[in-house]
Amino acid sequence: MISGFEFRDWLLANDPALSRLRMGTRVTLSILLSFTILLLIHMLIVPLPTASYGLGIVLSIEGGVAVRDKGSASQLITRLLGCLASLVVVGIAAALESQRVLSDFIFLVVIFLASSARVYGPRGFAIGMFAFTSYFLGSYFHPTIGELPVVLIGPVVSALVSHWVRAVLLPDNWRRDLLRSLESVRGRINQILFKLAALAADGKVDEADRQELRQLEDRLKEVVLMAESFIPRPPGGVFDGASAPAAELAIRLFDAHLATESAIVLSYQSPPSFVLVHAVIEDDKAVLSAQEKAVADMEGQPQGETARALLWLGAARRQLVETIDTGRRTDFAEIASVEEVSTPTAVDFSLKNPVMRSALQITLAAAIAMTLGLALSRERWFWAVLASFLVFSNTNSRGDTAIKALQRSIGTLFGIAFGLVLASLLSHQMGIAIAVSIVCVFLAFYFLQISYATMTFFISIVLCLIYGMMGVLTFDLLKLRLEETLIGAVAGTLVAFLVLPARTRGALDTALAKWFDTLKELLSAVSDKKSQPELILISQKVDACYRDITLAARPLGSTWSIVTRPGQIRQTLAIFLSVTYWSRVLARNHTADAVDDDLKRRIAADIGMLDTVAPRGSECFLIIRKQIRPTGRHLPLWREGARLAVEMIGSTLERLYPTETQDLPFAAGKAIAPVNQE
Known part of the structure; x- marks a missing residue:
């Protein structure tokens, strides 16, 4: 039997900070409460048309998903503005009900305006979604002008309920989220230690083990980035004397991440001893003390370097546990909150702005979907338009759009198949059907952040x-829904590829340019003897830029693509991962006193190499490299770490465009090559 603590640990391991659980719960509660209040109004005060219920339910979803403002006051303003937008567009839809052609044209105008509103940031995005879904439902349910006053009760109720759920019942709390994310960091470090213990018992590391460690490392990186986002920072982003507790926490988190990566890297070349890994897991101070003395006799040996990395990880993990315990006792009271400082950005309505190009694409795709959908069904064509609109959400390139269109189609297909069977079995069990529907709504939005196909499946x-x-469920109706969804998905994909296409390589070039610029900023900061907090902040930016590279490169190796190059993609990403790792080593080990003419010369050489390779952008992902050869020499990580990091950054960057004699100094899953010697 699973205990409460085990279940909570499992939740945190799979849902850091419980953010997905909170989103699913918020949306589900908002829908239930809004529907209940509308039903009571219907029974006790005034009868409500179906459109009021539809708007209340759908806008409850948008209120939980689309509203992303910081602070409850800003969120309430956004919801009220969304209600106003809903009022306007539903009124227009009702007024044009008798003029279907004009109404359809106005729908396209609303789609363009809703998509263009994203140039105004999160608030514009949310209001645009409110406007689109409201016109969609207004055209679908056909409310009359006379019904508008009661129809609009739905949006108002949903806005107020959604705000109450998010601001009062399940509020945002960075202290709670920080604690949960730190617990998740600890849990994922423990998973890595358990894997290292298994490898230590076997005494060898094969390719399957390396792959598993890479996956565990990626999961750790994900939750570390999340935890870092919850630590309040001064407006400039760099910690100062007034923010010492927060700075100490950030350093401890950084150390835990870097120590874990180092333990993994060094274990590839020389697996650690089981006794040491077990001592780190159990925090056995007596054994760890004895191991520290033994390491002194293994100076310069691979086993010694691995042992040092494990000892460092043990110390970093211990500090992390102390931080978690302190957070539980004090709720991080010593860390002061920092008010969000919003920096106004210029609004750009030109086609140079990807948002405006996307707005044109969405509108054209919706027009195509509308035309073909109408040819298929006069009553259900809205499904095609809905699909064409949504496949462009949160995408950066045509490859992303194609993947999302495929996910929506697959999710709809399997959801309809499963739903048809389930609805048939529960046809005379309304209570059970309602309960299952509620569970499916929760699961849909619980999985929204990780799998669009799964969300579509449950919806x-x-x-x-x-x-x-x-009582209207028929096979023909479900078949029509699938066909309309496919029309919208195909329309969106074709437009994404043929009209103002945001090429995958273009998105990747942008991500790479940011990564190169940020790495250059880090190297320059080291040369200029900037403080360690500044260096760590920049190295964290390098890490975030690497994550953007992985997302932008994802469509290049996707199975839907006609030509895939997964081997090349993985090799190239391993190079960027390596440099990102060494940037963290550089930031953590650098001291201003160590900057001499020799180090400045090496940094200048690295910057020169960046200036050479950066203009070539994503061309490096097309390079066919020979198989990386494992080497036997270990990495002296503990000697002059900053100087070594500068060397490794340069020699790793050389691998982007290799010659026949070059080897990758460090690729995930391979041994580490010799350091360049002069």
């Missing part, structure tokens, strides 16, 4: 159950 099941409870 399709909910629709099947609703149709079943309404």
Whole structure:
């Protein structure tokens, strides 16, 4: 039997800070409470048309997903503005109900304006989503002008309920989220230690083990970035004397991440002893003290370097545990909150802005989907438009759009198939059907952040159950929904590829340019003897830029692509991962006193190499490299770490455009090559 603590640990391991759990719960509660209040109004005060319920339910979803402002006051303003937008567009839809052609044209105008509103940031995005979904539902449910006053009760109720759920019932709390994310960091470090213990028992590391460690390391990186985002920073982003507790926490988190990476890297070349790994897991101070003395006799040996890395990880993990315990006792009271300082950005309505190009694409895709959808069904064509609109959400390139269109189609297909069976089984069990629908709504938005296909799958099941409870569920209706969804998905994909395409390589070039610039900023800061907090902040930016590179490169190796190069993609990403790792080593080990003419010369050489390779952008992902050869020499990580990091950054960058004799100094899963010697 699973205990409460084990279940909580499992949740944190799979959902750092419980953010997905909170989103799923918020959306589900908002829908339930809004529907209940509307039903009470219907029964006790005034009858409500179906459109009021539809708007209340759908805008409850948008209120939980699309509203992303910082602070409850800003969120309330956004929701109220969204209600105003809903009022306007539903009124227009009702007024044009008798003029279908004009109404359809105005729908396209609303789609363009809703998409263009994203230039105003999170608030514009949310209001645009409110406007789009409201016109969609207004055209779908056909409310009359006379019904508008009661129809608009739905959006108002949903806005107020969604705000209450998020601001009062399940509020944002950075202290709580920070504690949970730190617990997740500890849990993922423990997973890595357990894996290292298994490798130590076997005494060898094969390719499958390396792959598993890479995956565990990626999961650790993900939650470390999340934890860092919860630590309040001064407006400039760099910690000062007034923010000492927060700075200490950030350093401890940074150390835990870097120590874990170093333990993994060095274990590739020389697996650690089981006794040492077990002592680190159990925090056995007596054994660890004895191991520290033994390491002194292994100076310059691979086993010694691995042991040093494990001892460092043990110390960093111990400090992390102390921080978590302190956070539980004090709720991080010693860390002062920092008010968000919003920096106004210029609004750009030109086609140079990707948002405006995307708005044109969305509108054209919606027009195509509308035309083909109408040819298929006069009543259900809205599904095609909905699909064409949503496949562009949160995408950066045409490859991303194609992947999302495929995910939506697959999720709809399997959701309809499963939902049809489920609705048939529960056709006379309304209570159970309602309960299952509620669970599916929760699961849909619980998985939204990690799998769009899964979200679509559960939403399709909910629709099947609703149709079943309404007595209108037929195979032809579900077949029509699938066909309309495919029309919208295909329309979106074709437009993404043919009209003002945001090429995958273009998005990748942008991500790479940011990474190169940030790495150059770090090297320059080291040469200029900047403080360690400044260097760590910049190295964290390098890490974030690497994450953007992995996201931008994802479509290059996707299985939907006609030509895939997964081997080349992985090799190239390993190079960027290596340099990102060494940038953290550089930031952590650098001291201003160590900057001499020799180090400045090496840094200048690295910057010169960056200036050479950066203009070539994503061309490096097309390079066919020979198989990386493992080497036997270990890495002296503990000697002059900053100087070594500068050397390794340069020699690793050379691998982007290799000659026949070059080897990659460090690729995930391979041994570490010799340091360049003069």
